[in-house]
Amino acid sequence: MQMGPIEQKIDLDSDEEIPFSSTPVMRKVHAFDSETTHAYPHADMANSRVFKQIRMGPLSSIHTVIFKSKINVLLPFGPLVILLHYVTEKHEWVFFFSLLGITPLAERLGFATEQLAFYTGPTVGGLLNATFGNATEMIISIYALNNGMIRVVQQSLLGSILSNMLLVLGCSFFIGGIIHHKKVQVFNKASAVVNSGLLLMAVMGIMFPAVLHFTRTEVHFGKSELALSRFSSCVMLIAYASYLFFQLKSQVNLYNPFDEERGDGGDSDEEEAPELTQWEAIAWLAILTIWVSLLSGYLVDAIQGASDSWNMPVSFISVILLPIVGNATEHGSAIMFAMKDKLDITIGVAIGSSTQISMFVIPFCVVVGWFMGQPMDLNFQLFETASLFIAVLVVAFMLQEGTSNYFKGLMLILGYLIVAASFYVHVDLSNDD
Template sequence: MKHCLLRTSNAYRQIGGLLNATFGNATEMIISIYALKSNMIRVVQQSLLGSILSNMLLVLGCAFFTGGIAHYKKVQVFDKAAAIVNSGLLLMAVMGILFPAVLYFTHSEVHEGKSVLSLSRFSSCIMLLAYASYLFFQLRSQQNVYTPVNEEGDDGENSDEEEELELTQWEAIAWLAILTAWMSILSGYLVDTIEGASKSLNMSMAFISVILLPIVGNAAEHASAIMFAVKDKLDITIGVAIGSSTQISMFVIPFCVVVGWCMGKEMDLNFQLFETATLFITVLVVAFMMQEGTSNYFKGLMLVLCYLIVAASFFVHDDPIKSGND
């Protein structure tokens, strides 16, 4: 009976983390589609890249740091198996984004100007298939594998029973949908004013798109990840931060490529060399931090400091592509 309760609780956490990431990333999807209509392809690429970097370094780092401070007398743990699966998907996303950039910058295209776009569209379809398989694997096929480590034992079971539900399932979904709809209304104004903000603030479009825009867009995920880390529920924190990054890289980005394909826009996976290298190093750093399945405030501090280095790099980075047209 106890193991059945643990499996049921774990399934609800997986669905809850997925819903949190999905509704949280709905804003990025809406902004990206609106920007694609305006042919602002670089804004789409950089804002989605910024969301991945923000979730993996800033959100996860702050969560690890605050959770480590709140529970400084012990080492916080999370499910290592689920973290490894997410890390593998992120590395697959890096592969999908890396090869078009390498193909472009090595000038080794069979059909110059067309091979990168064709490869991007093919890779996007493969990535969407992989993400759909991951959802089936996570929610249906392997539910019993991912048992949150901090729920093993009587203490975790009792703490779940003692928690009171503040919102029902449908009330929570309704509020998420309402807030997402409101953000979609504001996204149009945001895309229209980003170029003017770049000129008035004397900042590059790359810095605004990669750093400032995702920080604002990920505010809800940031707060929820920290809250769950303070409550010593790092499995949900990982689901919010890393799960959101996985969804953006394996679903939102390929989805935007396919949508751009249908709209006749040349949206591809060539994020340029600087951005691709940044993503590659970030995924390696975060995968290394999570390989032990433990967390403390020092790991969180290192992730936040890494994000500051990334932010400073984009502050002095001059994007070689000035317009939205590739």
């Protein structure tokens, strides 16, 4: 007589053990969310239409995007920038508050991209990550290109690469090594080597136009380096698209460290449910992109005024200040996962971002400048090109063993301080010749 209820109870218990979704999605992880884990509700409740409407309504999406992230306390600085721009001529304050106002928007753009990747799958998600993961840098670069500030574009993108490779990775290795000083931290060597190879290829694409210019071996002076830059940019974009396919489809198990993290099965936060619907994620991507575009205009217009007011070279502002603030969320994410001994994700954030900028964002800006009629090229000048080449070599040697410690991190941080000091005393010549 009691077999029926017992069987029903067993069936119910077995249903609760069935995961809601088993499809892994590669996405960036953000350190400033107030809640980093989102457990799945019961399958019956999650599949009910009423529950989805309650959980993913317009008000719920506003709460999720605007109020759940701690870094959003900086959002009011955005409207303040517009006010300062029209009521005062203090360009340095407009520039400073623009940096603060853009910081949470960059993090929320990454969050919205992550949410949309739930519905697109890993391949399209990787493309979205490459596009919107560095949307802030791309928008600022397009505005600067439109104003003819090609050097600002080149130096800010160069600064993002240097910041991710030296400062972010260095802080992650240093803090992670101190916390886990009794063990050797390891990471996926194969993935790190592939990214290092892509960075070296990017350096090659950037170096040849500079060498062609400074050796005066161009067929048509001033034109050949531009043509070479545009051709090399197209090749680099093809190489990056091939890399995405190789990583996400062809060799996903070998070169995707995110799958290894999920494969352990020890953490309950590996499987996450989307917090936004597909159309809500698209809408928020549009809204955030427009808002970042607006603030980027004020930021670019205030760079020269801030440089004059602070008596600081534009190169230092572009290479050091812009990337540190613009990539603050990625910095926090990389350090957080190094503290948790998840160096594969740390490498993915730091070196992966550098790879995206060098192989996607920079060539993309060259192509966009081509259509805009701006002579944006890959000639980053001799000083900047040498800085990038040396930094990539240093990082490549640090990664070749597949291990990290606090000493390696300290060396990378000190190297970044040397780079920062170098750009503080560096100014462009009035005549490139």
